[in-house]
Structure formats: C-alpha cells, structure tokens
Amino acid sequence: MSTDVQVAAPDNTMQSAARAMADIDAGFLPVAQDDRLIGIVTDRDIAIRGVAAGRPPETSIREVMSEEVRYCFAVEDSDTVLDNMSDIQVRRLPVVDREKKLVGIVSITDLASDGDGRRAGKALGDIARPSAQHSQAV
Incomplete structure (x- = not known):
C-alpha cells in the first residue's frame, strides 16, 4: 500500500x-x-x-x-482485499484504520507485486469484466 x-x-x-x-x-x-x-x-x-x-x-x-x-481496513489480508476488489470491480481502494481514518491506498499493482500474481491476475480479469455498475454515461 x-x-x-x-x-x-x-x-x-x-x-x-x-x-x-x-x-x-x-x-x-x-x-x-x-x-x-x-x-x-x-x-x-x-x-x-x-x-x-x-x-x-x-x-x-x-x-x-x-x-x-469503498474502502478496506489496514488489518485485512491481501486475499480478502483482492476478493473485495473483484466483487466491486475497482483497481484501487482507500485503506482505513479501525477508526476509519485514511492510512493509505492499495492498488491491484501493489497486491500483484506482493503476493500471488496469478490471483491478482484473476482479480484484474474480474475487475475488467463489462458491467453497468460503474457506468458514467452522460
């Protein structure tokens, strides 16, 4: 992060x-x-x-x-954060402490370089799938 x-x-x-x-x-x-x-x-x-x-x-x-x-907690493990990123289709998340104060930003790149690259690759595939969830059509 x-x-x-x-x-x-x-x-x-x-x-x-x-x-x-x-x-x-x-x-x-x-x-x-x-x-x-x-x-x-x-x-x-x-x-x-x-x-x-x-x-x-x-x-x-x-x-x-x-x-x-959308955010994750600093105490969460990388697998949980990757799963969360996949589910909500985002490439980066603010990281907060238990009091919900911002302590950092974690990106898919951070997680790919710090763990199982295959797992991060799968998460990126899920993040990139077509979805209306983040549509910003004018």
Missing part, C-alpha cells in the same frame, strides 16, 4: 485535481473534509462527469466525485 496519499478537498477544482493527479502520476484522489473521507475523484470522473458534460475547469470536485466510498 502507498502511505504517502494526496487528498483533495471537495471545493478544489477539477483542474487542480487533474494537476495533482498528473504531478503524482495517479488517476485517483480521495476526497476528504474535516479528516473524513467523503468521496473519490478519478481521472474518469473528471473526463466523463466534468469535461464531457461541458463543465468548466473551475467546477468543484464535489460536483463530479463519486460519493460512494
């Missing part, structure tokens, strides 16, 4: 979030307010819900972020 996590505020703009993602070479930022995780913004959220919908770069992240936050 990565513990050096950049967090966006809901009032940050799409442009600032995109710039932050470019700076850290990531496509995902947790969104927090008052130390509480309230959403996730991805490069896809910005592209589909923002740019494709005609929103200007000054649009707040709150308007394009995903409010349904």
